[in-house]
Amino acid sequence: MTGYEEVILDHWRHPRHKGRLPDPTGSAIEANPLCGDVVRLEVRVEGGTIADARFSGEGCAISQAAASLLTELIVGKPVAEVEKMKDEDLLSALGGVVRTRLSCALLPLRALRKALASGAQRTSPPGEV
Amino acid sequence: MDERIRDDFPILRRHEHGKPLVYLDSAATSMKPSAVIEAEADFYRESYANVRRGVYELAAAATDLYEGARAKVASFIGARPDEVVFTRGTTEALNLAAWGLGETHVDPGDEVLVTEMEHHANLLPWQEMARRQGAHLRAAAVTQDGELDRDDLRRKLSPRTKVLALAHVSNVLGTVNPVVEIAAEAHRAGAVVVVDAAQSVPHMPVDVRELGADLVAFSGHKMLGPTGIGILWGRNDLLSELPPLLTGGEMVREVWLNWATWDDPPARFEGGTPPIAQAIGLGAAVDYLRAIGMDEVRRHGEKLTALALDGLLGRPHVTVYGPRDPKARGALVSFALAGIHPHDVATLLDQEGIAIRAGHHCAQPLHRRFGIPASCRASFHVYTTPDEVEHFLAALDRAWEALR
Numbered sequence: 001m002t003g004y005e006e007v008i009l010d011h012w013r014h015p016r017h018k019g020r021l022p023d024p025t026g027s028a029i030e031a032n033p034l035c036g037d038v039v040r041l042e043v044r045v046e047g048g049t050i051a052d053a054r055f056s057g058e059g060c061a062i063s064q065a066a067a068s069l070l071t072e073l074i075v076g077k078p079v080a081e082v083e084k085m086k087d088e089d090l091l092s093a094l095g096g097v098v099r100t101r102l103s104c105a106l107l108p109l110r111a112l113r114k115a116l117a118s119g120a121q122r123t124s125p126p127g128e129v
Numbered sequence: 130m131d132e133r134i135r136d137d138f139p140i141l142r143r144h145e146h147g148k149p150l151v152y153l154d155s156a157a158t159s160m161k162p163s164a165v166i167e168a169e170a171d172f173y174r175e176s177y178a179n180v181r182r183g184v185y186e187l188a189a190a191a192t193d194l195y196e197g198a199r200a201k202v203a204s205f206i207g208a209r210p211d212e213v214v215f216t217r218g219t220t221e222a223l224n225l226a227a228w229g230l231g232e233t234h235v236d237p238g239d240e241v242l243v244t245e246m247e248h249h250a251n252l253l254p255w256q257e258m259a260r261r262q263g264a265h266l267r268a269a270a271v272t273q274d275g276e277l278d279r280d281d282l283r284r285k286l287s288p289r290t291k292v293l294a295l296a297h298v299s300n301v302l303g304t305v306n307p308v309v310e311i312a313a314e315a316h317r318a319g320a321v322v323v324v325d326a327a328q329s330v331p332h333m334p335v336d337v338r339e340l341g342a343d344l345v346a347f348s349g350h351k352m353l354g355p356t357g358i359g360i361l362w363g364r365n366d367l368l369s370e371l372p373p374l375l376t377g378g379e380m381v382r383e384v385w386l387n388w389a390t391w392d393d394p395p396a397r398f399e400g401g402t403p404p405i406a407q408a409i410g411l412g413a414a415v416d417y418l419r420a421i422g423m424d425e426v427r428r429h430g431e432k433l434t435a436l437a438l439d440g441l442l443g444r445p446h447v448t449v450y451g452p453r454d455p456k457a458r459g460a461l462v463s464f465a466l467a468g469i470h471p472h473d474v475a476t477l478l479d480q481e482g483i484a485i486r487a488g489h490h491c492a493q494p495l496h497r498r499f500g501i502p503a504s505c506r507a508s509f510h511v512y513t514t515p516d517e518v519e520h521f522l523a524a525l526d527r528a529w530e531a532l533r
Contacts, residue, residue, distance in 0.1 A: 035488060035503050
């Protein structure tokens with residue numbers, strides 16, 4: 001079986017950019033209270049480019065793999081480009097996600113959008129949430 | 130259980146992802162035999178009219194079918210028809226109970242007692258009622274083994290306790306609560322006893338008088354019947370004291386512009402056009418279950434639960450919630466795989482055509498009690514086979530291999 005594409009299993013077993021950034025310019029937490037998925041996404045923006053990103057949290061394989069993959073997709077990219085990223089872009093990078101689990105897959109993207117918005121207004125790192 | 134029973138359930142011929150559907154979510158809702166589907170359709174085709182109001186023959190025929198369904202349900206649970214109120218489901222039945230008891234039995238400073246294992250449907254109506262009446266809501270603890278903590282319940286029962294509301298069978302732990310003994314204790318303290326029987330009436334013989342409760346709620350759709358129909362059973366003297374939750378047509382005697390008098394139960398609680406076809410469908414579901422025999426339904430549920438429990442407990446990476454003894458359980462098992470989110474387990478099983486529930490099963494406080502955000506649940510009914518349970522256990526091993 002799986003139905004979970006190899007890319008999801010790979011990122012679930014070997015998460016990239018997992019941890020905390022010491023000096024984020026933007027940070028946000030998104031949670032799905034119904035299933036307990038939590039994703040924190042932190043970014044450091046330098047000169048209009050995402051210089052680094054980290055995710056942390058807990059939850060299902062899909063939400064955590066999507067967070068890991070998302071950090072890989074955005075590091076080194078211009079913020080303007082990342083802001084244009086659509087839900088479908090992440091879903092197709094994941095190799096497709098069953099429709100009953102879309103909210104899990106998109107949780108990190110929601111966190112990223114909030115993190116980028118928070119970074120626009122914030123100069124000091126956000127505290128613990 | 131005769132496996133030919135599966136032919137009675139047309140939906141079981143369905144395939145998911147190219148695999149035969151293995152439906153293990155009967156605690157959420159049960160599938161319907163053709164007898165129920167046809168009873169509803171026949172009513173619309175042949176006997177349909179509104180009930181209790183027409184003077185023409187067709188309306189009288191429809192009313193006979195509707196009241197006939199009430200009589201079937203009453204006999205099924207050892208009750209009188211005038212004690213059986215048709216509601217939209219267990220949720221409406223418990224809201225009706227909480228509203229009515231709040232208005233008549235609960236004053237500021239009084240207490241309402243529930244348990245930590247309640248489904249939200251048997252928690253939130255009491256939360257809201259306690260808030261409206263200025264009363265305190267308390268909850269009896271659940272032990273680590275998934276049993277009701279009887280000592281804690283006794284400690285929290287007092288002359289201030291006006292209502293005790295508890296599940297007969299937990300929809301997560303499967304625990305069968307000893308309602309007979311608990312109701313006797315609660316009555317000695319002077320409390321009215323309300324039982325959420327949504328997970329018991331569909332799966333085991335239940336006689337409401339032997340149970341010793343004052344009000345009992347359950348749903349049609351979990352007992353092979355239609356959605357949109359449920360039952361509140363109550364002792365007639367108690368029902369007669371309660372005000373209606375819904376006011377409107379057909380629940381009144383005399384209406385003036387600024388006052389009205391209520392009809393007797395059960396009509397008092399059935400304002401508006403009731404779910405007539407659904408009640409008739411439920412009557413057909415009761416006929417179907419009685420033809421099998423509720424003792425046989427219970428034996429079958431125990432057998433499948435024993436098989437599932439045995440398989441799950443034999444796998445070291447599986448945690449099972451609730452009692453280990455199938456005889457102390459309803460026909461369901463909740464569990465988790467170490468380090469794997471329940472939603473992932475359910476999605477992987479779905480790829481094999483196996484439908485299990487994953488989530489908090491509308492019991493967030495209970496999951497919090499066990500320190501978990503969610504759990505998996507496999508649940509059974511008369512159409513579930515031992516082969517399906519074995520297939521589920523094998524698929525669970527494949528899910529474990531895929532994600533461990």
